[in-house]
Amino acid sequence: MSQMSRGELPHSTFLTKKEWRSIELWLYTMEKYGHYSDDRLARKAKKKMGLSYDVLGHGSFRVVFDLNNDYVLKVVTRRMGFISNEIEMDLFRECPKHLRNYLCPVYEFGHGWIIMRKMIRTVSMEERDHRKKLVKLEDDFLKEGIHPGDLNEENLALSRTGKLVVIDYGHFSKADFWW
Numbered sequence: 213m214s215q216m217s218r219g220e221l222p223h224s225t226f227l228t229k230k231e232w233r234s235i236e237l238w239l240y241t242m243e244k245y246g247h248y249s250d251d252r253l254a255r256k257a258k259k260k261m262g263l264s265y266d267v268l269g270h271g272s273f274r275v276v277f278d279l280n281n282d283y284v285l286k287v288v289t290r291r292m293g294f295i296s297n298e299i300e301m302d303l304f305r306e307c308p309k310h311l312r313n314y315l316c317p318v319y320e321f322g323h324g325w326i327i328m329r330k331m332i333r334t335v336s337m338e339e340r341d342h343r344k345k346l347v348k349l350e351d352d353f354l355k356e357g358i359h360p361g362d363l364n365e366e367n368l369a370l371s372r373t374g375k376l377v378v379i380d381y382g383h384f385s386k387a388d389f390w391w
């Protein structure tokens with residue numbers, strides 16, 4: 213996993229210099245649109261950035277592009293998104309290996325963006341098997357002192373081998389607030 217920060221010369225395996233600049237420009241102007249609905253904000257972000265990728269989805273804080281080749285690009289649309297990106301990058305890099313298997317892999321990140329593996333299959337919590345897997349996942353994180361926040365269907369996917377994978381772990385936190 214490689215890191216790029218503001219001020220460094222743009223160099224990314226996934227993004228061109230032009231794309232990198234478009235993202236930076238968006239980040240400088242996004243505050244203007246803070247009052248938009250999530251949906252409208254994601255559309256505005258796509259239009260302003262002018263990237264050639266399709267939008268795969270969005271939440272409240274990031275818009276997610278399909279990089280056409282097994283990867284997704286998540287770009288911040290609200291300030292909280294910077295924190296989500298940082299948490300995902302830190303957690304994926306630093307958590308114990310048995311927990312990392314639950315996390316959608318991070319490949320690269322920079323100021324306001326992060327690149328992850330694209331997951332195809334969505335999860336329905338109607339299925340008993342998925343609910344059981346989710347309980348085990350939550351237990352495993354809590355045992356390591358990590359509170360797995362916001363584990364709803366939209367933030368979960370299934371890997372090709374049927375493993376439950378978290379695609380949005382930006383709301384995970386150290387569980388010390390329990391004390």
Ligand SMILES: Nc1ncnc2c1ncn2[C@@H]1O[C@H](COP(=O)(O)OP(=O)(O)OP(=O)(O)O)[C@@H](O)[C@H]1O
Nearest residue numbers: 269270271272273274276328329330331366379380
């Ligand atoms: N790795 C991925 N593979 C496929 N689709 C993804 C992936 N990551 C995100 N998505 C899609 O994009 C949507 C938004 O992504 P994500 O949940 O990370 O954004 P967010 O703004 O952080 O969300 P929230 O409002 O829950 O904090 C997801 O619900 C999902 O539909």
Ligand SMILES: [Mg+2]
Nearest residue numbers: 271366367380
């Ligand atoms: Mg989400």
